Amino acid sequence: MADDKGHKHVANGGCRDINIAVLGAKGVGKSAMIVRFLTGRFIGDYDSQMEAIFSTSTTVDGKHCTVHIMDTATHLSGQEFKEDPVTWADGFLLVFSLTDVKSYRAVQDLVETLRRAREDVRTPILVAANKSDLVHLRAVSLPDTEASCQDQGCLFAEVSASEDPDSVQSAFTTLCRTVRAVNKKREKLSWTLQRPAVAAKLQIRQSLRNLAEKKWRSRTSTF
Numbered sequence: 001m002a003d004d005k006g007h008k009h010v011a012n013g014g015c016r017d018i019n020i021a022v023l024g025a026k027g028v029g030k031s032a033m034i035v036r037f038l039t040g041r042f043i044g045d046y047d048s049q050m051e052a053i054f055s056t057s058t059t060v061d062g063k064h065c066t067v068h069i070m071d072t073a074t075h076l077s078g079q080e081f082k083e084d085p086v087t088w089a090d091g092f093l094l095v096f097s098l099t100d101v102k103s104y105r106a107v108q109d110l111v112e113t114l115r116r117a118r119e120d121v122r123t124p125i126l127v128a129a130n131k132s133d134l135v136h137l138r139a140v141s142l143p144d145t146e147a148s149c150q151d152q153g154c155l156f157a158e159v160s161a162s163e164d165p166d167s168v169q170s171a172f173t174t175l176c177r178t179v180r181a182v183n184k185k186r187e188k189l190s191w192t193l194q195r196p197a198v199a200a201k202l203q204i205r206q207s208l209r210n211l212a213e214k215k216w217r218s219r220t221s222t223f
């Protein structure tokens with residue numbers, strides 16, 4: 001069975017397909033990160049003219065998942081994308097280079113654009129600060145960027161596609177895990193909403209909880 005995004009569902013409680021779009025300014029290492037995740041290798045030179053979707057199988061929380069990763073070419077405008085990454089993706093990997101302040105500002109703009117476009121604060125976004133190996137060329141403060149990304153409700157990871165394969169693996173896995181958790185919550189919610197009796201029962205239970213809490217608060221406030 002497939003949903004509106006063409007995701008396949010796995011019957012035995014496995015993981016449904018996950019779509020990840022990788023976005024960021026030119027030359028920040030989007031393709032390098034994707035190739036590192038898919039093949040474990042760092043080549044050094046990547047074709048930046050193409051927009052492409054790659055698929056791989058991976059394990060998330062012990063479940064086999066198929067992950068589709070969109071490498072977006074920076075020179076393309078929204079209309080030229082074969083698939084619109086904003087609607088296509090379940091989660092976003094936003095990459096900037098620690099050697100390039102402008103690329104970090106581009107990521108901040110992207111976060112705002114995505115939050116507006118998706119109107120869903122739960123859409124998982126991971127900001128990856130790439131090229132951490134170029135310590136002497138660092139132009140962006142890590143603690144500040146990390147704190148600001150967390151304020152915007154984003155996950156954050158410091159990575160080096162060239163020198164630290166584990167950091168890249170961990171960034172993709174963390175994002176996939178978060179997408180999976182959000183998808184599971186969404187599925188549970190839509191299952192509940194399709195069953196009025198269950199929804200009503202949950203609402204009654206919540207009302208009773210609220211009432212008990214109110215009573216308890218009014219009692220403790222008299223002390």
Ligand SMILES: Nc1nc2c(ncn2[C@@H]2O[C@H](COP(=O)(O)OP(=O)(O)OP(=O)(O)O)[C@@H](O)[C@H]2O)c(=O)[nH]1
Nearest residue numbers: 026027028029030031032044046048131160161162
């Ligand atoms: N030192 C270092 N160089 C990197 C790293 N990641 C990527 N690069 C280099 O940065 C350059 C750009 O990498 P790409 O992966 O092509 O960047 P991109 O974001 O896909 O670029 P566009 O497709 O043009 O938007 C290449 O020369 C890579 O070798 C890294 O972690 N460290």
